[in-house]
Amino acid sequence: MPDNGRQPVGIFGVPMDLGQDRRGVDMGPSAIRYARIEACLEDLGHRVTDLGNAGVPIPETVVAETEVKHLAAVKRVCEEVSDRAATIVSEGMFPIFLGGDHAIAIGTVSGVARSTSGDRTGVIWVDAHADFNTPETSPSGNIHGMPLAAIMGLGHPDLVGIGTPEASVSTEDVVIIGLRSVDVEEKRLLREAGVRVYTMKDIDAYGAARVVRSAIKGLSQVDRVHLSFDLDVVDPEIAPGVGTPVRGGLTYREAHLLMELVNEAGIISSLDVVEVNPILDIKNGTATLAVELVESLMGRRIIDLPR
Ligand SMILES: [Mn+2]
Numbered sequence: 522m523p524d525n526g527r528q529p530v531g532i533f534g535v536p537m538d539l540g541q542d543r544r545g546v547d548m549g550p551s552a553i554r555y556a557r558i559e560a561c562l563e564d565l566g567h568r569v570t571d572l573g574n575a576g577v578p579i580p581e582t583v584v585a586e587t588e589v590k591h592l593a594a595v596k597r598v599c600e601e602v603s604d605r606a607a608t609i610v611s612e613g614m615f616p617i618f619l620g621g622d623h624a625i626a627i628g629t630v631s632g633v634a635r636s637t638s639g640d641r642t643g644v645i646w647v648d649a650h651a652d653f654n655t656p657e658t659s660p661s662g663n664i665h666g667m668p669l670a671a672i673m674g675l676g677h678p679d680l681v682g683i684g685t686p687e688a689s690v691s692t693e694d695v696v697i698i699g700l701r702s703v704d705v706e707e708k709r710l711l712r713e714a715g716v717r718v719y720t721m722k723d724i725d726a727y728g729a730a731r732v733v734r735s736a737i738k739g740l741s742q743v744d745r746v747h748l749s750f751d752l753d754v755v756d757p758e759i760a761p762g763v764g765t766p767v768r769g770g771l772t773y774r775e776a777h778l779l780m781e782l783v784n785e786a787g788i789i790s791s792l793d794v795v796e797v798n799p800i801l802d803i804k805n806g807t808a809t810l811a812v813e814l815v816e817s818l819m820g821r822r823i824i825d826l827p828r
Pocket residue numbers: 623648650652665751796
């Protein structure tokens with residue numbers, strides 16, 4: 522496993538706000554860069570290359586299909602992201618993808634999963650939502666509610682087929698942490714698929730540390746783990762600038778602890794930071810929190826003591 526303290530990092534922005542009606546998450550990459558992600562990672566000893574942004578059309582210029590909103594445009598963007606993700610990994614860099622809405626993960630996960638053939642990729646999906654809808658179960662037709670299902674091979678063939686002809690990851694290699702808002706039919710689909718889920722109730726009952734350790738233990742069979750981090754997992758009192766705020770999320774320390782424990786485990790090979798919405802934010806605080814959390818994941822310790 523690569524040492525997160527030293528591996529070169531490649532930052533790639535995907536300013537996409539097509540996964541639903543316009544909200545402002547297309548400004549997320551700018552806000553996170555403004556919060557000094559590059560300098561902060563360099564201070565930790567990483568060599569950082571900013572690879573720019575994917576080409577993303579604005580919703581005003583694309584056809585808003587009704588059944589699955591902006592399907593053709595999202596597919597085109599995710600295909601580019603998938604290709605770039607595969608390239609970044611094959612060049613030996615640790616990719617950090619800046620969203621954009623969570624639909625970008627259809628590109629990022631499919632790309633990193635096929636970048637090293639034969640390797641088994643796991644996913645830790647940290648999110649208030651399961652993002653496990655299909656066009657049949659979705660009440661809204663918003664693709665940002667579908668990416669986890671799509672990378673597991675469920676949903677619209679145009680989304681499932683991005684990057685790879687079928688599923689990029691297997692059910693047993695996926696875990697959701699922080700869940701607290703699920704649609705009715707989505708619940709049924711999650712249960713039928715057998716996805717491992719740690720809800721906010723589990724975190725309240727057992728504590729964040731036990732939940733995160735259990736999630737990590739359940740991924741011991743995989744070769745690489747992609748962490749897909751939706752800022753809406755954090756409580757909106759601390760992280761108001763997100764696409765779809767839901768009350769009752771992780772505290773500031775629980776979110777950091779999650780990142781610190783995952784860093785200690787040394788299992789993460791790639792990262793999404795998604796759904797930062799500067800329009801709802803206060804003085805860029807949510808983007809700043811995002812950068813702090815990335816620092817914790819990438820090796821920042823409160824203090825280094827021999828143990
Ligand atoms: Mn999400």
